Amino acid sequence: MSELGYTSDEMMTIAASRVMRNDDVCFVGIGAPSAACNVARLIHAPDITLIYESGTIGTEPDVLPLSIGDGELCETALTTVSVPEMFRYWLQGGWISVGFLGAAEVDKFGNINTTVIGDYHHPKVRLPGGGGAPEIASSSQEVYITMKQSLRGMVENVQFFTSFGHGEGGDHRQRLGIDTKGPTLLITDLAIWRPDPVTKEFTVVSMHPGVTREQVQETCGWPVKYAKAVETTPAPTENELGILRDLRARTKAAHEGTKKVPQGTLLKQGSE
């Protein structure tokens, strides 16, 4: 916790929550996107439709799910459909306004790698892979990405195109026959980035309170470009912080409490 009274992670989640609109139909990735989307639902977007790839449509979880298929998501959903229906009708059919993804590795054109570090066939590190992300990235009308900045996470070129963003930039999406907008927003723990309208390179449009350009550059693997007028992200309000912290506390209690006879080995937080 800084002297600001909130953590950079809280700032990131709250900044990400603010971009969600009440009429969005959002395909939600687990982890940071899930937290942001639910904070938005609890604060300013009560009617937002949150969809998780397990088939839950219009879900209103009281605690953040550990996995995309927690029972809580189904119990609080408007309806739950099969996985083929989820991907074929609702995603491929064009109903999703925003696909909200996290990333292990992202580059300046919003391409995401969650597959491998090193050669695909002889990987140095084998990551989980794409899951739903490749088609969320191409079939959602637009894509938001949220992740903490680090030199390992924000790289000049991703090592593997798990999810295609703007490829090599410019009109690369259109050249591949992808008619959706792709990544239009990157929200990190330090800044808010939007793609340049022509080159599609992510450009800082807003920095969070107290963040310096040096900090942004030190944690980013490509030379950072800034918009002409860089704004300062409004600090989290007391209300926003209260709702996020309550949600996190409920979540922590729920995930640790599942085993009523504790095995005494660990009780640590999940992927959040």
Place this chain on the structure above:
Amino acid sequence: MAKFMSLKDAVSENLSDGDVVAFEGFTHLIPHAAAHEAIRQGYKNLTLIRMTPDVIYDQMIGMGMAKKVIFSYAGNPGVGLLRRLRDAVENGWPNKLEIEEHSHSAMANAYEAGAAGLPLAVFRGYRGAGLAEVNPNIKSITCPFTGEILAAIPSNRPDVTFIHAQKADKKGNVMVEGIIGIQKEAALAAKRAVVTVEEVVDDLNNHPNATVLPHWALTAVCLVPGGAHPSYAHGYYIRDNASYLEWDNIAADRDRFTAWMQENVLNATAEDFATRVESLRV
């Protein structure tokens, strides 16, 4: 026509070395008891299909049963990586593992195509995706009406599929509810389908549009209460998130993994699942 039988007999009658097999359940209703029975019977050279390999394939791969895995997300959902699968891919322990990797959309389409009796699945996907370059089973097809280029992959048609479900009636008709995932498609895509259930009832008491697999579409039904643990069965018991978190530590070390498997799988029985979910029941 579904036969009621013990899980032990259902596995030995329906699974063989070298089979292409799916143990499905999308986070919910994962057939852990069936996978553990297969581990106890010690099959080899299996091709394992599953959207999210999850803890059960981590266990089967770690026990040296798999020659190939066809999948779309090799993670421990919400926790992190699958460490036994990683050890097999990165270091060939306990044996080399061939992988055929897809996206969820592709796998869902491949199961649906398999259930529909089609040889391939066609969908709008893999555009710009790196998997299309490393997986030779990802090809494209041109729509003969519009000229649009679409992705094409082979359908999933397992020799045998294992799923877990909430209940069966006395004829062996099975009902699945909650996050139904890919259960129906995976069962219908396979040559043989084995279902473990939480309970057998007189009347399914189902809504007209409920997901029901008729007894004549199934091979065997086995009563195994708690058979999804540490996954969950909607309406019966909750997901044991603490066990998923704990798995990350167990699987991190080869010796610890081997010892855990000996104690909790090889020395255990399908009946043990009921006690594992006692404290998780709703």
